[in-house]
Each structure stands twice: as structure tokens, then as C-alpha cells.
Amino acid sequence: MRPLSPTEGGGWIRVLSLVAVAAIWELIIWAFEPNHLPHLSAVAEAFWTLATTPGPWSCHRDTNIFWEIISQSGLACNLGFTLFRAAAGFFSAMIIGSVIGILLGRYRTLDRFFDGWIVLGLNLPALVVGILCYVWFGLTEFALILALAINKVPLVAVMVREGAASIQPDLIQVAKAFRMSWFQTMRKVYLPQLFPYFMASARAGLALIWKIVLVLEFIGRSNGVGFQFQIFFSNFEIEKVLAYTFSFIAVVMLIETFIMRPMDRKATRWRM
Amino acid sequence: MADVTFLQVDIAEKKFPAVEGGEFIALSGLNFSVPKGQFTCIVGPSGTGKTTLLNILSGLDTKYQGSVTIDGNTPKEAPPLGYMFQSPRLMPWLTVLENIRIVANESARNENRAEKLLEEMDLGGFMETFPNRLSGGMQRRAALARAFVNQPPMLLLDEPFISLDTPVADRLRHLLLDLCRAHNATVVFVTHDLREAVQLGDRILFMSPSPGRVVLDQPIDLARPRVSDSEEMEAFRSQLLKDHPDILAGLDKEEAAIVPAHQQE
Numbered sequence: 001m002r003p004l005s006p007t008e009g010g011g012w013i014r015v016l017s018l019v020a021v022a023a024i025w026e027l028i029i030w031a032f033e034p035n036h037l038p039h040l041s042a043v044a045e046a047f048w049t050l051a052t053t054p055g056p057w058s059c060h061r062d063t064n065i066f067w068e069i070i071s072q073s074g075l076a077c078n079l080g081f082t083l084f085r086a087a088a089g090f091f092s093a094m095i096i097g098s099v100i101g102i103l104l105g106r107y108r109t110l111d112r113f114f115d116g117w118i119v120l121g122l123n124l125p126a127l128v129v130g131i132l133c134y135v136w137f138g139l140t141e142f143a144l145i146l147a148l149a150i151n152k153v154p155l156v157a158v159m160v161r162e163g164a165a166s167i168q169p170d171l172i173q174v175a176k177a178f179r180m181s182w183f184q185t186m187r188k189v190y191l192p193q194l195f196p197y198f199m200a201s202a203r204a205g206l207a208l209i210w211k212i213v214l215v216l217e218f219i220g221r222s223n224g225v226g227f228q229f230q231i232f233f234s235n236f237e238i239e240k241v242l243a244y245t246f247s248f249i250a251v252v253m254l255i256e257t258f259i260m261r262p263m264d265r266k267a268t269r270w271r272m
Numbered sequence: 273m274a275d276v277t278f279l280q281v282d283i284a285e286k287k288f289p290a291v292e293g294g295e296f297i298a299l300s301g302l303n304f305s306v307p308k309g310q311f312t313c314i315v316g317p318s319g320t321g322k323t324t325l326l327n328i329l330s331g332l333d334t335k336y337q338g339s340v341t342i343d344g345n346t347p348k349e350a351p352p353l354g355y356m357f358q359s360p361r362l363m364p365w366l367t368v369l370e371n372i373r374i375v376a377n378e379s380a381r382n383e384n385r386a387e388k389l390l391e392e393m394d395l396g397g398f399m400e401t402f403p404n405r406l407s408g409g410m411q412r413r414a415a416l417a418r419a420f421v422n423q424p425p426m427l428l429l430d431e432p433f434i435s436l437d438t439p440v441a442d443r444l445r446h447l448l449l450d451l452c453r454a455h456n457a458t459v460v461f462v463t464h465d466l467r468e469a470v471q472l473g474d475r476i477l478f479m480s481p482s483p484g485r486v487v488l489d490q491p492i493d494l495a496r497p498r499v500s501d502s503e504e505m506e507a508f509r510s511q512l513l514k515d516h517p518d519i520l521a522g523l524d525k526e527e528a529a530i531v532p533a534h535q536q537e
Contacts, residue, residue, distance in 0.1 A: 170361050177330050177355040178375035178418075188374050192365045270365045270402040 038239040047243035050075040075247060081224040083251065085141070086206075086213045089148025093205060096149065097156025098198065104157060105164020121154030126208075130216045139220045144213075151212055156201040163197030195267045203260065210252060278458045279306040279329070279426065283338040285483075286324055298324045299336070300483035311452060311459045313469035316479030322462040323358070325484070326428045329460060330355050342426060352377075354419035354427040354457070358434060360411040362403040362418075369399035372418045380421050389417040393447060409440035416444065420451050426458045433468070442500055445472055449497075466512070466520070470505050471498050478519055488519050 022040055029037055038046075053074045104111040104118075130147040137143035167190065175185040217226025225244055232240045286299040298321040306312050314322050327333040328340060331347035342350035362371045372386040380386065390396055393413040403411055412432060419427055429448075433441040449472065452459055463469050469476045470492060478488035490512065498505055513520050 170357070170359070171363060173332060174355075174357070174361045174363075174375075176332055177353075179352040180375065184374065188366065189363060192363070195365075267365070270404065 036238050042239045043242045046239040086209050088145045092149040093152035097153040098160050101157040101160025102164045104161040118154050126151045126212045134220045144216045152205045159197050159201035163194040167193050277305045278308040280341045286336040297483040301485045309456045311474045313473035313476045314462045315469045320479040321484035326430050354424035356419040356429045356432045358430045360415040367400050368414050376421045429461045471500050
């Protein structure tokens, strides 16, 4: 079979793939009649109910029209809380991790000194970090975002360190020979070389954060998708768990499609 | 009118840490001066410190004993020079035009000099192309445009046409000479190809093997334009080899080993 180009028929194949998943799902229900696997129609119904039921008290803020609209949908409200936390943890970790990674990649002594710390950070269980942050800083937004950042910083630092260590000195020499300013050297020569490493760490980090944020909400917050899972789990409401799961996956896919991929394409178009 | 010295080089010593410990002396007692507008070729076999010398002249390397002045200033204080490296060293993520514009000063930008230079070099249709889609010769033309964009008072070229096909290299040499003449630039051109030096230079400085120093200062009074491999040039080159067999022995062997790119596997 002739391989397809990246743009050729990609949309149809993706739709077909989703239809296949739905068909297999319904086939399993029809064949085995499992107790805790609801029909997709039941999941869709749960989704509609959750999306049209007003959110918890924490969503009701009379500050502006945005909150007024959001507060009418519990699902949107809880997704909003989770996304905000994930974004705050993600950006904090990207900034701190990138600075650490660049320093470790540039200065070997620093790298040797902090190598053990990085290994420790990479191997710390996310749940342990979350529990400790909640114990030390209370069940607060700050504790949750800090826990997210602590979990992701070592990963970003390691990946960016690799990039910083492989910066081409020849190109930096060009910038120096032509007396480019520090700012311009960073923007046009240094950072573009690090971009693939930023993207790799952003992708890996985002995948990590999506998972951890739900666990941390589950154990220590009173809103957000993770908290909703705790309630649905207690009440055995599987269709609601699935409705939230699919909504969450949809958001992650939208971020990948409309933010990550276009950024990646723009920055790597010279390789094509 | 007496020639006004533009570049004065008095390097007592330039050392590097040796791999096996201790120090390696790259340059020692290297003294010469270059008048404004002269095209000086530095010729010597590999490892004589030619690139080290260019790095000192460009201000990239400041750790040496001695002094270097460019129009009365140290290399760091002098206006930025044009530098063409052995490889084109274009930023692969920038288009050809962006590669030149990032080093362009304000007046070069205001006058759209990058665009004009690219047009002059037949790269007008490739301004928005990324370097990895250009041939080796085109990349070097872009690097040459970058070196010239600020109309620098001095141009440093480090074996810029090495491993190019003879016709491509010849075309680039003519382009270089035209640009130098138009801008009255002082040029220091490093090569280990004696034919190339004779074709381009007003003068050749021969460097000794490590530690590098000038062992022969040879003016070239052949009429221009010079056609590569012409009888006149070959006679000049043969005479040089005959007159200075000890100095040029190593160079002749190395030159013979230069294989044009189209013959390389």
C-alpha cells in the first residue's frame, strides 16, 4: 500500500479510527454484558447533564461575564480549574527547569554538583511530593502548583541540559565575530538550537502534569476534574467518570492540535 | 604617496594548552603590516596557525602576547570586520535573507543592502529559502554577502572556497575581487592553495610550520584580471617554488593533494 503524506486524508483516517474504537466498545458490551462498562449513549447523556448543571460553589463568582457563563456548567468549571493548575505548574516548571538546564549544560562543575539532585528529583514519586507539599503548605492552590512544578522541573532540566551541552560553538562564534548583541545572540542563535529540546520537554512534561494534577486534586482539593473523580468513584458513577475522562482527553488533544503542533511546525519548517 | 598601514600585527607568542599536558605554541614572532586596501594572502601548510591568526584579528581570541592594531584600534575596539569562515556557518533555522540581516547594522538595513548583495550574487530568488536547500556554492555566496553587508573596513577569509568545484570557486573568487574593489576593503585571505593566492592577492605572506611566523613576504605584480591556470600565473608560481624550495616544499605536496569537490567521493 502506498504510504500517505502527512496532509493526505489524515482527517478521514482519524475519524475512522474513532468510529472503530466506538464500534469495539459497543461490541464488547454486546458480547460480554459487563456491569461497569456503560453504553456510549449513557456516557453522552452523562456528559450533557454534567455540562448543563451549574458548577460547585467555587465557580460562582460575580466578577465578570466569563465566570457567569462558566458557572452554568459544572464540567466546564471543573475543567477550567484543572487546566489553570496544570498551566501554572507547567509554565513554572518550564521556566525554572530551562534556566537550570541551560546552566547545567554550560557549566560542567555545576552539572557535576547538581547531578545527584537531578537524579533524586527524577525518581521522587509524584504522590510523595504532593503529600509533602500539602502537609507543609496546607491544602492550597500554591501547594498543588508547587508539587506539580517540583515533579516536572528535573525532567525539563535534564532535557534542556542535553540541548545546552550540544550548542554549536561555531555558530556562537559567528555571532561574536559579527558583534551581535547578547539579546540577539540568545534570540537568533542560542535559543533556536534549544527549541527541539524545549518542545520535547514540554510534551513529556505536559503528559506528566495531566496525570499528576488529577491525583493531587483527588487527594487535596475541593474542585477540579480530580475532585469530581473522587465523588464519582465514591458513588460508583462510571458513566460520569468516563464523561469527564473524554472531555479531559478532548482538551488535551485540542492543546496538542492547536498549540503544540503549530509551534513545532513553525520552528522546524527549515528541516522540511 | 606612501602606503598607510591599516593593520599592524606584532604577536610575540600565542599558546594553547596541549592535549598531552603542557603548552603548544601556535604562533611565535609573527610580525607584519598591511596597508589600506591591500589584498593579502596568508599561505602555509595545515597547522601553521592561520585560523588562530584570523581569530586574533577578529577579536574572537584575545589571549596572546603582543599587539594587534586595526586602523589604530585593538581588534575589540575596531569597527566590526567581515569574517568568512572555512564553512559557511549559516544559521539553518533562518532564511538566507534573515541570515544576512541578523548581522546587518542600521545603515545596511536602511539601504536594504542584504537584498541588493543577494541580487548581485544571483541569490535574489533564494532570499526566503533555508540554507539546507542551497548548494555548497550558493551557501558560500550567502556567507560572502553576510561578510560584506556592513561594508567592513577589513575582511577576513579563512579558506572560504575550499572543496568547491573549480568553476564554482573561480566564480566566487571573481565575485570577491569585484566586491573588494568596489568597497576598497583591506583583505586578509588565508589559504594553502598557492594557485588561489597568486590569482587573488596583491601580496603573499608565507607562514612556517608551527610555531607560525612569516618566512617569506612576496609581492605579486601580475596584471589583473588574472585568469586561473594562465601561463603567466603558472610561470610565477613555478618560479616561486624554484626560488624557495625549502619554504614551499610542504605546501606543494599539500596543494597537490587538494581534490576538487566534484572529484571527491
